Amino acid sequence: MSAKAIESQIEQISVEMERRKELFMAEMRELESRKSLLLQQLNAVRDPIARLPLEVSSEIFLQCLPPQSKACPLEYARPQARLAPLLLLNICNTWTNIALSTPALWALIGIGFPRPTGFQDLLERWLRRAGSRRLQISIKGACDSLMASSILQHSAQLQSLCVSFDETNAEELDDGDEFCYELLGGILPEMELPSLQVLVIFGQAGMPTNLLWPSVHRLLRLSPNLTELNIQNINFMTYVNEELPETFVLPHLGHLTHFDGFEVFNFSAPRLETLYVSTWALFDDTLISFLRQSSPPLLKLKLYGGCNVAGSLDESISLIPTLTHLESLFLGSAYMTDLFGFLAKNLHVAPNLQSIQMESIDDDEDHDGNPIDILTPLVSMISARRGGLRKVRLTTTSWSMEPLPDDVAAILRQFLADGVDIHFGPVGGLNILSQ
DSSP, X not given: OOHHHHHHHHXXXXXXXXXXXXXXXXXXXXXXXXXXXXXXXHHHHHOHHHHSOHHHHHHHHHTTSOOOOSSOTTOOOOOOTTSTTGGGGGXXXXXXXXXXXXXXXXXXXXXXXXXXXXXXXXXXXXXXHTTTOOEEEEEESOOOHHHHHXXXXXXXXXXXXXXXXXXXXXXXXXXXXXXXXXXXXXOOOSSOOTTOOEXXXXXXXXXXXXXXXXXXXXXXXXXXXXXXXXXXXXXXXXOTTOOOOOOEEOTTOOEEEEOSOOTTOOEEOTTOOEEEEETHHHHTSHHHHHHHHHOOOOOEEEEEOOSOOHHHHHHHXXXXXXXXXXXXXXXXXXXXXXXXXXXXXXXXXXXXXXXEEEEEOOOTTTOOSOGGGGHHHHHHHHHHTTTTOOEEEEEETTOOOOOOOHHHHHHHHHHHHTTOEEEEEETTSOOGGGO
């Protein structure tokens, strides 16, 4: 046989081998497909999740989401393969289909900076899976413009935004001695955020974070339906010689927390019901101006700090006829004495007041009286307001453990018997009226 004939036969055999190999692979693919389908059917029979209605299995999957931070309930876990919802994509096809059919699983996300490689694509896929659901997003660190742009593509769906800062990625301001952030890296929406209800901004604990107020001002102005604003450990700044933006209204804001001053809050909140604020806002009368401008139906006022605010506090409370609950941390005993005397003599002020809770921390330099001295105006206030005042809680670090005078103790215990909840004693200690 000639070489040419041998080569021809080899070529024919090679072609036949390829043909049979393709047939074999096609048959194997068909068998694999049939096997996969049968396994899915078997899983559907055996897997209790697969036998449940989608609404039920979706709710079970929602319960698998990582727990939220206790320190900041709106701070969500960052995406991780070992945590839901990404974990649910790696179990079986049935679970994957359920997870991808449950937009609520993808409606909240925590973003940390610096961000890992590939996170930009992950974020965009994540937010697309949320469909039209309202979004809850937490950002830890200085957000870059690229990430902010991706988030703001879904600005109409944004329901809550929690931003917390640390020392990293800060931009220098002026001479470099101070650092200042811009909210969302300075990339702010051009249109309203109609769904945004909650905005939380936290700075570094123990060292207020510098944040440019104009970037926050713009976001607030574009959030007409904001109901809760919580700002802590933030020092708002403006550029030198920059005029403050014009005053605006947050018509639905019901809860405001800001413990670090009130300097640039040039807005009014006519529906505000709960206000937690630093006593520094009383020191320079900014709280008084805010209350006059807003005339809110405020129910609860909580003050934090120990600066001298006696007169301003009286005036502020006079501007809140709807007030039912008054709380204070670190207000000096002398100021508490003045306040109780004022409330005892002026029953037209805060006529609906139901609860007073105050904690005093007096050091040796500032303390100019014994907590026992509070008792006379306290008794007068409760007596004058006993028809409405139902709870009084006073604690102080400077409590001397002296027994109460018998006549005062008898009066206070009678108030207790009449249904007034009274607690009086050292911080963290027992109620001396129960002894």
